[in-house]
Amino acid sequence: GDSVTQMEGPVTLSEEAFLTINCTYTATGYPSLFWYVQYPGEGLQLLLKATKADDKGSNKGFEATYRKETTSFHLEKGSVQVSDSAVYFCALSASGGGADGLTFGKGTHLIIQP
Amino acid sequence: DAGVIQSPRHEVTEMGQEVTLRCKPISGHDYLFWYRQTMMRGLELLIYFNNNVPIDDSGMPEDRFSAKMPNASFSTLKIQPSEPRDSAVYFCASSPGGAGSVVYGYTFGSGTRLTVV
Numbered sequence: 001g002d003s004v005t006q007m008e009g010p011v012t013l014s015e016e017a018f019l020t021i022n023c024t025y026t027a028t029g030y031p032s033l034f035w036y037v038q039y040p041g042e043g044l045q046l047l048l049k050a051t052k053a054d055d056k057g058s059n060k061g062f063e064a065t066y067r068k069e070t071t072s073f074h075l076e077k078g079s080v081q082v083s084d085s086a087v088y089f090c091a092l093s094a095s096g097g098g099a100d101g102l103t104f105g106k107g108t109h110l111i112i113q114p
Numbered sequence: 115d116a117g118v119i120q121s122p123r124h125e126v127t128e129m130g131q132e133v134t135l136r137c138k139p140i141s142g143h144d145y146l147f148w149y150r151q152t153m154m155r156g157l158e159l160l161i162y163f164n165n166n167v168p169i170d171d172s173g174m175p176e177d178r179f180s181a182k183m184p185n186a187s188f189s190t191l192k193i194q195p196s197e198p199r200d201s202a203v204y205f206c207a208s209s210p211g212g213a214g215s216v217v218y219g220y221t222f223g224s225g226t227r228l229t230v231v
Contacts, residue, residue: 034219043118043205044157046219089157101147101170102220106156 002027002094006105009087013080014113021075021108023064023090031092033057033066033073034102038087047075047088085112120206120223127230132194135226137206138187144211147220148181148191151203163189164211196230203227 007022025031032051036044048057053068064075073090090105119138127133139146147162161171166183174181178197183189193200207220 036219041224043207043222043224044220045222049219101159101162101173103159104157 002031002092002103004090004092004103004105006088006090006108009107009109010111011108012111012113015082016079017112019075019077019080019084019110021088021090021110023073023075023105025071025073025090025092027071027092027094027103029094031094033064034091034093035062035064035073035075036089036091036104038089038107040086044089080110080112082112082114085110118206118208118221118223120204120226122226123224124227125229127196127228129197129230130195131230132192133196133200133228133230135191135204135206135228137189137191137223139189139206139208140221141187142210143208143221145209146183146189147207147209148189149205149207151205151225152201157205160191193228196228198230201229 003026005024034049035047037047038044047062048059048064050057050066053066056065062075062077064073066073087107087109089107091102093102118140121136144165148160150158150160158173160173161181162169163183166186179193181191203225205222205225207222209220
C-alpha cells in the first residue's frame with residue numbers, strides 16, 4: 001500500500017540555521033504530495049503542496065520539490081525562526097485529487113532554539 | 115467561517131463507557147474525514163464521507179467504533195465500549211473535494227484528546 005517515511009525527530013536547530021526534513025514515499029500512479037504543519041494544541045494546517053513531478057511547492061519561506069526519480073519531497077528552509085517550532089507532516093494523496101483521504105508520515109518534531 | 119469545530123476538546127472516561135465525539139465541518143465542504151493520532155502509529159485515517167455517505171471505513175479499528183453523518187453540518191464518532199488503548203487525539207477534517215482538496219488542502223479541527231482510564 002501507499003506509505004510515507006519521514007526522518008525521525010526531534011530535530012533541534014538554532015535560529016537562522018538551514019532546515020531540511022527528509023520525506024520519501026511509496027505509491028502507485030502519480031500522487032499529489034503535501035506538507036502539513038501542526039502547532040501545539042492545534043490541528044494540522046496545509047503548508048505547501050505539489051501535484052506533479054518537478055513541481056516546487058513554497059510557502060512562508062519553506063520549499064519542497066516533487067522528485068519522482070527518487071520518490072522524495074524534502075522540506076527545506078534557508079533560515080528558521082523560533083516561531084517555526086512545530087510538528088511537520090509529509091503526506092500524499094494516491095488519487096492525486098486529495099479526495100480519498102491523505103496518507104501521512106509519522107511527523108517530525110522541529111525545535112528552534114533562540 | 116469558524117473552521118472545523120470539534121467537541122469536546124478533552125474527554126476523560128472510564129473503560130467500558132460510551133464516548134461520542136462530534137464534528138461540524140466547514141459549510142460547503144463535501145468531504146469529511148476522521149483521523150486518529152497516537153505517538154506509536156501517527157495519523158491514521160479511520161473513515162471518510164462524501165456528501166454524508168460513508169465511502170471508506172476500512173480504517174475503523176473494530177466494531178466498537180462507529181461513525182455517522184446525518185446531515186452536511188454534523189458528524190459523530192462513537193466508541194462503545196471504550197478501552198484504554200483507544201486513548202488518542204481524534205481529528206476531524208473537511209475538504210471541498212476535487213481540485214479544491216489539492217489547492218486548499220484539508221481543514222482540520224483542533225482535535226479531541228480522549229483518555230480512557
